[in-house]
Amino acid sequence: MSEIFAFDSTAFEPDVAFARYCDLYARGADIERTNAPFFARVRSWRLDRTILFAREYGGICHRRRERVESDGFDHFTLNHVVAGELFAGPDGKAMSIKPGESLLIDTSEPAETGADHVVLITVSLARDSVRAAVGDVEGLHGYLIGASEGGLLGAMLRALVEQMPHLPFVAHAAVTRTLIDLLSVAINPYGSGARSEFYRLEHVRYESVRRLIEANVGAPDFSIQDITNATGISRAGLYRLFESCGGVNRFIQMCRLQQLRDRLDNRAFDAMSLAELAPRLGFSDESHASRLFKQAFGITPGAYRAASIRGTQDPAVDLMACRWNSTLSELQ
Template sequence: MDGAVANESVPVNDGERGPAALTQLRAMTIDVCDVNPLTAEDDFHMTAVSTMAGNALLVDSRVTDVEYDRTPAHIARGGMDHYHVTLCLEGEMWFSSGRREVTLKPGDICLLDMGPPNRTVLRGGGGRTHLRAIILQRAMLAPRLAHPDAATAVLLPAEHPHARLLANHFAALMLPSDPEAGSIEATIEAIADLVASAAGGAAALAAGVERSERHLYLAMIKRHIAHNLESDALTTEELCPRFQISRATLYRLFEADGGLAHYVREQRLNLAFRQMISPSAEDKRLIDLAVDLHFSSDSTFIRAFRRKFGLTPGELRELAEKWLRETGAVPAVDTLLHQLARQRTP
């Protein structure tokens, strides 16, 4: 149960194991649950890292076989009234609350209500169970649910398209924010919509589910594009099977960005801008840069660059070198863009 570290924002038990690690975890979770190792205490080992992700908490944990027991006494102490959206990455997780129970295996995602008493058993098959959970406040998720007090142990199996989509965002939220993927807050809201829909969403949610699904798919594809700008595998023929969507859906996703080809071209020009002001690329020829970013020629690249930024790559390189000589620092992209914008303003 990742609720064990729901209120922590630092690594738990980083590198420790055995009785000392167990004592530390029990002290941290005394008001949350009882911790009962299913191995010898000397073999107990847990690491957990929690990260604030917009308006939610993301917890990544690895632990040897263990049982968490959240009793009525823990409930009475208060202080925890959250839902967990939990992804199993390794091992197996069994969860029981009232008459509801569920078993998660790798790739499965489940909605868990931490409000009522519950019991969780983690077994790693000789290793450690690896879980990743997004912890949402009840005030955020409950209004999206038709029956908030009955929405627990709701499973999205690994083969479900939404499970794969959500798992991609679980991983991305652990990384530094990517401006191309949209705001973290919007991504968390969209995740909440899809999970609530799977658990039986409120009537008012129906209209927003399609929008949320579109947001998550678009953010996921943009993230892929950002990491593969020097690859030629950014065409409709490559992206549709990779993300298991139709050509028409892909086109609709990128309508607001001027179409897929236009978006990819713009991002490649942005990458070229960043590379041109980097001292590490000062000896790189324009033709090599153009080829790496899949422009048909250096002249095509220069024209596209000038249309977007109002100066040629060579002029940008001179501007960056001048900035470096005068300030002793490599200029930030935003700094140069603002300076260029001021120059173009009458």
């Protein structure tokens, strides 16, 4: 399933709602209340190494300060304001972001975002995706994209929020590629340089290999040699492409774990035990799958499935946070 979570503060008493919102965002930011009344409505979807949020909130400020040194975040967020006013930027240097404007935030740097009342669309993008769009990512923390420069990008984001509930999984990679292209146009309206083109080609190579891996992830004997035979990319080239992921073998392992998590979230697979699912996704056995799943996501497959089933009827903040946290790890 592509939806990660949905949260609406009106479902709770005010103090409880704020506490749950803080729990939901506990890994990503410290939340402070402002003088304005607190409210928050959030929907989120997982795309291809991209997370999309449709948000409306007020009376709060999100801050990333000391946690920047310890949480390991290394991606960018793009905040596009639809209505209201967002105050955001590097920590201590927040600026006013008006409707139609967008702001890039580097999560490896201290930052703050807040509002009395704002409607916005936020996209979390892997660092290599932003690099593919603009080449050099230095100086992008707090980069403001004007309404005219980012017009096409903003139009796509607004349309995407409307279409996400109906968007087939097979379209996710194409959507992410289009976002990268439109981000490039918004930041470099007169064309990108050679560095950007180099990273874009590297990104295309990476995506080609990734799709090949995902198509064959259920084959337990699928190997690096199969990838080099199919793509013509050398082992050294593959290592360079997937170095940030811990290598190709680690990436294959994470693809299997992500597909297992998706099936545990999908009620159509509830009749299948872990012992049945594991070999279909390339794991040697149930024990192997369970051990790796716990290492990656901090919860056993059985406990995750049980929480997911409960969440179908009564969405719990701990399950929402688990889904979000595990998805955030895919951006690093």
